[in-house]
Amino acid sequence: MKDEQLNEEHESDETLTNRQGHPVTDNQNVRTVGNRGPTTLENYDFLEKISHFDRERTPERVVHARGAGAHGYFESYGKIGNEPISNYTRAKVFTEVGKQTPVFVRFSTVVHGNHSPETLRDPRGFAVKFYTEDGNWDLVGNNLKVFFIRDPLKFPDMVHSFKPDPVTNIQDMERMFDFLCQTPESMHMVTFLFSPWGIPANFRHMQGSGVHAYKWVNKEGKAVLVKYHWEPVQGIKNLTQKEADHIQATNFNHATQDLYEAIENEDYPEWELYVQIMEDGEHPELDFDPLDPTKLWYKEEVPWHKVGKMVLNQNPENYFSEVEQVAFGTGVLVDGLDFSDDKLLQGRTYSYSDTQRYRVGSNYLQLPINKPTKHVATNQSAGQMDYRQDYADHQNPHVNYEPSLIGGLEEAENPGKEYEPYVEGKLQREKISRENNFGQAGETYRRMKDWEREDLIDNLVIALGDCRKEIQDRMISMLTECDEDYGKRVSEGLATRKATTEEKMEDAVQEAEQRSHPSDPY
Structure with missing residues (x-):
């Protein structure tokens, strides 16, 4: 009886709980080391929340459902100005002048469904899969360079408010702005989204951005923060709402059609890749946190450096097996590339791969569009649709564990010094110190x-x-x-x-x- 009375004092019928019935006392911040440090794996409420969110739709993607894609290649310039790029990263995809790496790119709209008009006001996804000699690298981004939120705990809430009403199944601007008007950091993204930048003219004339700060690591184990930007060689074009309405009246597939026909006509679209580089650290001289994904690094303060070019020159042979089944993840990095402590990036890194295992299957990496071009040998085995059995492609197929003295797989030699950032602080739920939301x-x-x-x-x-x-x-x-x-x-x-x-x-x-x-x- 005492327990029930105590519970009633702290809860009401409107108290937010998790699916175990535990009251949620902080639904705004994941738990990190310090207020800007790395996210910890024991974030139970976040993991449960995002795992359920990943499984809300099947087989359609929860977000980025409508997409178009193409094959091509990325060619590295190998330098930053006159300086070897290897001074900053040991990633082989960048370090050799003229090196070409096969890629597959998927463009998408974020919120709307698989057959929605491509003229709707919505961020556009810009995801690139590099099939490098060291395995796959996924650079997963958007056309806009900032985002609505900075804490991954809010991602399901944000998308729910943008999606149709769960009762009427009608999208409602009041639901969307009900969330946004209580999310001050979203004002930067709102400003971009409701301007002409919110409706790119098509995919070929659209920018791309990694949005987050990542890290580059060189052979000495030294790291810098880096941001990625794709700039269309064809130029940038956006639509006003009136222009978008005019196109939508006659063609709701215009962007997919434009991309497909351009490649068929050998008018291959190209983008140049630029990076911004900043020393790793808190940078107290700035009025914002450089890890904040709602912020830009202005060109005049952090210069852009041209590091390569991407060309798309082949359409998919089958839309479903390539464009629909391709699976990206922000955690898919190769040696020389690393994560930053951006909370949203770390949350996405779990969510993306988790949702692909649910949507496509536990062995989604065995599909041709997703598998690396290099040799794969792993002790991960079984699961739905397991047919390649990469774990058996070594000298003793009876050994699917490590370490082993009787013929199992062995660890690789580290190609460079490990990057070991120093982390110290209380485990806490707290916003970053320099929000500067407006x-x-x-x-x-x-x-x-x-x-x-x-x-x-x-x-x-x-x-x-x-x-x-x-x-x-x-x-x-x-x-x-x-x-x-x-x-x-x-x-x-x-x-x-x-x-x-x-x-x-x-x-x-x-x-x-x-x-x-x-x-x-x-």
């Missing part, structure tokens, strides 16, 4: 051209127009924090829209009253 969002707004700002304001006013006032007010308050003119124009736009809507409703009522008293033709 600074860069305002700067991005001010750097836009006039027509881009006008389109951004119009799109936000339309999207917010049917939301309840408390959501509108919170959004206006945060947009004003970003830039006073930004918030003022959205506020004025909403007021004008409300007045216009009320006027139209009055006219409609009057017309209805007139129709209810028809003339007597007899």
Whole structure:
């Protein structure tokens, strides 16, 4: 009885719990070493939450369901300026001048379903699988260079708010902005998404970005932070909402068609890969944390360096077996490439591979589109659809463990010194110290051209127009924090829209009253 009374004092019917019934006291932050340190594996609530989220849809991807893809190659320039790239990374995909590595690229929309129009306002996925001599490397990113959130614990909540209402199955802007208006760090991504940058003209004229800070490691075991950027040689093109609506009226596959036909016509799309390099560390001189995925590293502060070129020159032979079954993961790195302590990146690293095992199967890496081009010898065995039996491809197929004295597999020699960052701090649930949620969002707004700002304001006013006032007010308050003119124009736009809507409703009522008293033709 005492336990029940104690429980009632701390819980109500609306108290958030996990699926075991445990009350969730912090649904905002994963547990890390210090407030910006690496994430720990014992994050039970996060692992349970993200594992269930990964399994919410089958066989369609939970996110990035609609996609198009192509084969090609990446050619390394081998240098950063006049400096050998090996000074920064020992990854072989980069270190040799002119070296070509086969790739497969999948472009996608993030939130919407498999047969949704490709003109919808939505971030675009830009995922590249490199089939390197050291095994596969996946560079999984988006067209936009920032993201909505910085803690992986919020990823299922974010996507749920963007997806259709679980009762009506209709997408609802009020649900989306209900989440965003209480997520201050999302204002930077909102500014990009509701501008013309939120609707790329097609895949060939679209940028790509790794979004997160990663690390490069050289032979001496020294590491630097690095960000990746794909720039289309064809140029960058985006659509206004009006242009997108015009295309959607006649063709909701326009981006897939454009990519396919360009390659068929041997008009091969190309992108150059640029990197930004920063010394690993907290960088107290910055007003933001360099690991924060909601922030840009501005070019004038952290220069871009051109390191290679990608060419797409072959269409898939079968859409399902290649574009649908290709599986990417942010944890798929080769020697010389490493993770940073970005919390969202570390959460994605678990989630991506986990969702592929669920969606495609435990042996998804045996499929031709996913398997490495190099020899595979592993002690991992069995599971659904196991047919290659790579674990048996060595001298004694009876030994599927390590170590062994009777003919099992042996560890490889480390090609360089291991990178060993020093980590110390309390295990805690806490936001990072330098959030600066509004600074860069305002700067991005001010750097836009006039027509881009006008389109951004119009799109936000339309999207917010049917939301309840408390959501509108919170959004206006945060947009004003970003830039006073930004918030003022959205506020004025909403007021004008409300007045216009009320006027139209009055006219409609009057017309209805007139129709209810028809003339007597007899």
